[in-house]
Structure formats: structure tokens, C-alpha cells
Amino acid sequence: MPDRAGLAGATEKCGVVGVALADREAARPVYYAMYALQHRGQESAGIATHDGFQQHSHVERGLVGDAISEADLTDLRGSTGIGHVRYPTSGGLNTCCAQPFAVSFKSGSLGLAHNGNLVNTDELRADLEAAGHAFTSEGDTEVIAHELARNLLDADLVRAVKRTMDRVHGSYSLTIMHDEAVLGLRDPLGNRPLCIGALDDGYVLASESAAVDALDGELVRDVRPGELVVLDPDGSGFDSYRLVEEPEPAHCFFEHVYFARPDSVIDDSLVYEVRRDLGRALWRESGVEADVVMPVPDSGRAFASGYAEAANEEDAPVEFAEGLMKNRYVGRTFIMPTQDERERAVRLKLNPIRSTVAGRRVTLVDDSIVRGTTSTQLVELLRDAGADEVHVRIGAPPINAPCYMGIDMASREELIAADQSVDEVCDEIGADSLAYLSMGAVADALEAEQTGLCTGCVTGEYPYDVEGEDTDREVVPPEV
Ligand code: SF4
Incomplete structure (x- = not known):
């Protein structure tokens, strides 16, 4: 199905990665995992790492191999990191939305890599702006970052993520770096894929299991709809938090039909x-x-x-x-x-x-x-x-x-x-x-x-009401 056009602004079919290792720099494994996810986005590539003291990030337009040099990998210090490959858009390249979105707030440094699309961005942005938050991009990932930063001011990490999840609506698989902690979060619908892999000396989160394979890792399992996974910064394990009591999955069937690599296992099925x-x-x-x-x-x-x-x-x-x-x-x-x-x-x-x-x-x-x-x-x-x-x-x-x-x-x-x-x-x-x-x-x-x-793309019925869109418009029903 090679005849698609883009929609600027959202973080479509991107690929996300998160890595925590015992005693090794994270940048290179993140880079290799991003290579394995290159099919999910070719517009830009970026990595953010944390060395225990500060966050480092590098984001550039282009394919992984062009966007990130050997020197960049050397500069990206630290044993935890996240990465992102971004899907191209048709209406011109959109550097403002290249990721990971990395920023420092009062509550600490945050890096976010997002695959998905929020459906209530305008409402959230207006609310945050009214509370004094200033935005540097049009992207919905920055909205999630500000919402999370706001919640981190008076809640611990897990509670802050839960509150953020309650506020943002839409599809998202996120890898997040809060200081040196790496988190994986899948929306309550499990609409976009995310999995956990075990390495000899740590753990990896990735959009597809092919990225785990590229690191010689072993697929542990999919992140469940509405689940938060927090990797131990020393790579020794991970904690899981079920943030939604009874998730009602709405997995995107198109991942299996087209987007994902055939050698990936997504939601327990080999594509x-x-x-x-x-x-x-x-x-x-x-x-x-x-x-x-x-x-x-x-x-x-x-x-x-x-x-x-x-x-x-x-x-x-x-x-x-x-x-x-x-x-x-x-x-x-x-x-x-x-x-x-x-x-x-x-x-x-x-x-x-x-x-x-x-x-x-x-x-x-x-x-x-x-x-x-x-x-x-x-x-x-x-x-x-x-x-x-x-x-x-x-x-x-x-x-x-x-x-x-x-x-x-x-x-x-x-x-x-x-x-x-x-x-x-x-x-x-x-x-x-x-x-x-x-x-x-x-x-x-x-x-x-x-x-x-x-x-939704077959029936016109979506798992969320979409802000500013008449999703009830009649569609020709499938005839098969
Ligand atoms: S099934 Fe269709 S409408 Fe739903 S997320 Fe996938 S592509 Fe979008």
C-alpha cells in the first residue's frame, strides 16, 4: 500500500525505544534498535540519554544512519536512554516535532518519545497555557510533557503518570525518561504497539519486537493496554503498574496488515x-x-x-x-x-x-x-x-x-x-x-x-470522540 499522504503535526506511525543497562552506554543499543524500526519513520531520528547527572539529546532530520554520527553517540552519555524515529509528512518537513522531546522542568528532566495521536490536544494545551505553560512546538508530545511535568510537582512518578493518563485521550505508546528512569506507557486501548525485551545486561522497550531481536535480546511480552512499565536504571529488572482497572483494547489491525515488520511479534501474533x-x-x-x-x-x-x-x-x-x-x-x-x-x-x-x-x-x-x-x-x-x-x-x-x-x-x-x-x-x-x-x-x-x-478506518466508528471532527459521518459500509 504505497499510496499515502501525510498529515503534518501528529506523531504518526513512529517508532519508539527505551533502554536501561547495568554498566554500558545506552546510546549505541538505542541507535541499533532505531535502525530496526526505521520502517516506522524516516523524517527524523533522535536519542536522549541520562548519565545520572544530566540529560543529553541529539535530534536530526533524516534516516537514523544520517541523523546520528559516531561523534553524537560518544556525546550521548549514560546507561539509560530513549530513541525515536519519526514518520515523514507530505506537506514539508516538520522539524518542530522531531523527537525525543527533551526538556527540564522544576520537577526534573524529561524526555518523551511518542507514537500515536492525541484527540484532545487543543483542550489540554489551552488549559496548560492558562496555567502559565509556554509551548515551543505544535506537537502533541510537548503537551504530554507539560501535563506530566505539572503532575510531577505534587505526586510521585507513578501517580503523576496515572493523572496524566487520565487527562490525555487518544493513542499513545510512549517511552519516557524522567531523570535517569526509563518508562514505557501504552494507552488504555493498546492502540499502538509496545513491547518489553530482556538483554544480557538490561531491558529494552520498543515499538516492535524486531528491535529486541536486533539487540540479541529476548521478547518478554507486550506492554499491556493501560500499563506503565518502569525499568530499573541499573538494568536489573522492571516494575509494572496497571493504571487502568478494566482496559478495553482497541488494537490497530493495520499494524499487522501493513505497518509492522513481518518478523515482529505484536500482541502475541507473529505479523x-x-x-x-x-x-x-x-x-x-x-x-x-x-x-x-x-x-x-x-x-x-x-x-x-x-x-x-x-x-x-x-x-x-x-x-x-x-x-x-x-x-x-x-x-x-x-x-x-x-x-x-x-x-x-x-x-x-x-x-x-x-x-x-x-x-x-x-x-x-x-x-x-x-x-x-x-x-x-x-x-x-x-x-x-x-x-x-x-x-x-x-x-x-x-x-x-x-x-x-x-x-x-x-x-x-x-x-x-x-x-x-x-x-x-x-x-x-x-x-x-x-x-x-x-x-x-x-x-x-x-x-x-x-x-x-x-x-475506525473501515467502519467510521472510532474508539474515541475526535475533537473538531464529525466522526459520525456516514461511510459506505464494507461490502464483504
Ligand atoms: S485500525 Fe484504522 S482507524 Fe484504527 S488506528 Fe488503525 S489505521 Fe487508525
């Missing part, structure tokens, strides 16, 4: 296996006779292999092959700020393998359709390469509504399925047939109740 299961379910729900099944690289690969495997098991022999080759040196298309540039980028990025495609009935499998730009171009590309038929199968339900929970998708006007039926979308992208996966199949693959998942 790769979930995607294969979704592909299998896609065959069962809407399998179509074809000569070859091919993925949209790389996002559709696991779905397509599951789909082809299920077809072959059910006596509908079909070849599974790569029919589109990717130029890895072209940036992700959603970085392109205009529609024109995005369209050109698809052509630059993917090229068909004619011998796989020519004279054949092709099933093209992808994870999702957002604007439809990519799908339209890929169908055209395959027809130009001589495909007899092009059937499109999508491993998620139609995206009908924007995400207000922190995923940078597209506006309602840009979503191809927002006001069109599946047949109309099929016509628009020029395919012979189009089918999406049902929400029920997604829930089954995640071994979750549908009620335990956020489905």
Missing part, C-alpha cells in the same frame, strides 16, 4: 503468520481462477503466498511468482508531496516481468488500497505487459474513513472506497475483478474479538 493467514482467508472468501498469483512487492508478499498455498491445497493449482520487480533505490511513494510525483514514482519503482505475465490470467495481491493510485497503475502495467486478465485481491477490508488514531493515511476525499462500492472501485482501477477481505476474517486471523480491535 508474517497473520499476513499468511489473511491471504489464506482471502482465497477462501474470494478465490478466483487464474494462472499466476503475484504479490505487490513488498507489502503483498506474505498475503499472496498464503493465498496461493490455500488455492493449491484446495485443488485449484496456481503458480505463485514474482511478476513485478521493485527498484529498491526509489523512496517510498508516500514521501512524494504531489499526486503527479506519486504517480511517476510507481512507474519508477515497479517493473513487470513480462514472461510471468504475458498471455496469462493474473491475480495481483496486496494488503490494502488507500487512494487507488498505485492499484490503477499496476493493473495498467500488467495489461501493458500482456496479461489476459487482472484480478485484484486485497488482504484487508475497504478503507472508508480517515484514521484519527495516529496512522497517516489520507483524507476522506482522497480515499477511493470512501464513497464508492467495490464494483465502482474495480472499474476505477481497471481490474477484471476486485475483492477485499472481511473484517471478520481479520479478527479471526488476529485471534481477537472484533470488539478488541480498532476498526
Whole structure:
């Protein structure tokens, strides 16, 4: 699903890290973990550490390897630290919101790395400003920092975090550094992922378990919805505090469908296996006779292999092959700020393998359709390469509504399925047939109740009321 645009300001699909070690500088492990999370954000990268006396931080635009130098790592002293990679935005780079947000208050130094999006930022900011807090950025992370600093003035750390959690609404997975203590906090919905890993000489918090693997660590478990985890500064263990009595999870199903790395385990499920299961379910729900099944690289690969495997098991022999080759040196298309540039980028990025495609009935499998730009171009590309038929199968339900929970998708006007039926979308992208996966199949693959998942972008019903947005607007219901 490479056809997305950005929404400036919020801390969308970012990656966060937190590390506490016994007797080793934290900056380098944080840096490696950020590398493992680079897919979650390419606009900026930053690290904050604490050496027991003071906080050090370095934040720069660009990829991890460009933003942080060897000299920066040397300067980032201390055995505890947090890190952040930030998602790109389409409307120009936004340096004000690069993270970790690091600042000193009367209550001590604070560093925050945030993945998610608050839905009551304006209200909180106005309240804090009235109480004399001055802001340096538009970002919602600074609002959380000020709220936490205010609460730390007359409460211990855990109570202050609890009070902050009661005030901020929306999605957030946070790694926080208060002086040398490193904390991990997951919102009461568990909307954005966060996990704990054990290292030989300490503990790590990270958006995805692939970052724990990169440090040769072992995944301990996911941070639970509404849970605060406080790492011991000497790396000897961690304490857990359940800050919400009965959390009602609303995990983002899109993490498993698209955003997360396939080799990550999120909320107890290996993303790769979930995607294969979704592909299998896609065959069962809407399998179509074809000569070859091919993925949209790389996002559709696991779905397509599951789909082809299920077809072959059910006596509908079909070849599974790569029919589109990717130029890895072209940036992700959603970085392109205009529609024109995005369209050109698809052509630059993917090229068909004619011998796989020519004279054949092709099933093209992808994870999702957002604007439809990519799908339209890929169908055209395959027809130009001589495909007899092009059937499109999508491993998620139609995206009908924007995400207000922190995923940078597209506006309602840009979503191809927002006001069109599946047949109309099929016509628009020029395919012979189009089918999406049902929400029920997604829930089954995640071994979750549908009620335990956020489905806002499919149903238009969000787990929070969204400030200034009419979230009750009618959406075309999924037709599968
Ligand atoms: S609205 Fe969609 S993309 Fe956003 S959090 Fe919910 S499931 Fe994820």
C-alpha cells in the first residue's frame, strides 16, 4: 500500500525505544534498535540519554544512519536512554516535532518519545497555557510533557503518570525518561504497539519486537493496554503498574496488515503468520481462477503466498511468482508531496516481468488500497505487459474513513472506497475483478474479538470522540 499522504503535526506511525543497562552506554543499543524500526519513520531520528547527572539529546532530520554520527553517540552519555524515529509528512518537513522531546522542568528532566495521536490536544494545551505553560512546538508530545511535568510537582512518578493518563485521550505508546528512569506507557486501548525485551545486561522497550531481536535480546511480552512499565536504571529488572482497572483494547489491525515488520511479534501474533493467514482467508472468501498469483512487492508478499498455498491445497493449482520487480533505490511513494510525483514514482519503482505475465490470467495481491493510485497503475502495467486478465485481491477490508488514531493515511476525499462500492472501485482501477477481505476474517486471523480491535478506518466508528471532527459521518459500509 504505497499510496499515502501525510498529515503534518501528529506523531504518526513512529517508532519508539527505551533502554536501561547495568554498566554500558545506552546510546549505541538505542541507535541499533532505531535502525530496526526505521520502517516506522524516516523524517527524523533522535536519542536522549541520562548519565545520572544530566540529560543529553541529539535530534536530526533524516534516516537514523544520517541523523546520528559516531561523534553524537560518544556525546550521548549514560546507561539509560530513549530513541525515536519519526514518520515523514507530505506537506514539508516538520522539524518542530522531531523527537525525543527533551526538556527540564522544576520537577526534573524529561524526555518523551511518542507514537500515536492525541484527540484532545487543543483542550489540554489551552488549559496548560492558562496555567502559565509556554509551548515551543505544535506537537502533541510537548503537551504530554507539560501535563506530566505539572503532575510531577505534587505526586510521585507513578501517580503523576496515572493523572496524566487520565487527562490525555487518544493513542499513545510512549517511552519516557524522567531523570535517569526509563518508562514505557501504552494507552488504555493498546492502540499502538509496545513491547518489553530482556538483554544480557538490561531491558529494552520498543515499538516492535524486531528491535529486541536486533539487540540479541529476548521478547518478554507486550506492554499491556493501560500499563506503565518502569525499568530499573541499573538494568536489573522492571516494575509494572496497571493504571487502568478494566482496559478495553482497541488494537490497530493495520499494524499487522501493513505497518509492522513481518518478523515482529505484536500482541502475541507473529505479523508474517497473520499476513499468511489473511491471504489464506482471502482465497477462501474470494478465490478466483487464474494462472499466476503475484504479490505487490513488498507489502503483498506474505498475503499472496498464503493465498496461493490455500488455492493449491484446495485443488485449484496456481503458480505463485514474482511478476513485478521493485527498484529498491526509489523512496517510498508516500514521501512524494504531489499526486503527479506519486504517480511517476510507481512507474519508477515497479517493473513487470513480462514472461510471468504475458498471455496469462493474473491475480495481483496486496494488503490494502488507500487512494487507488498505485492499484490503477499496476493493473495498467500488467495489461501493458500482456496479461489476459487482472484480478485484484486485497488482504484487508475497504478503507472508508480517515484514521484519527495516529496512522497517516489520507483524507476522506482522497480515499477511493470512501464513497464508492467495490464494483465502482474495480472499474476505477481497471481490474477484471476486485475483492477485499472481511473484517471478520481479520479478527479471526488476529485471534481477537472484533470488539478488541480498532476498526475506525473501515467502519467510521472510532474508539474515541475526535475533537473538531464529525466522526459520525456516514461511510459506505464494507461490502464483504
Ligand atoms: S482507524 Fe484504522 S489505521 Fe487508525 S488506528 Fe484504527 S485500525 Fe488503525
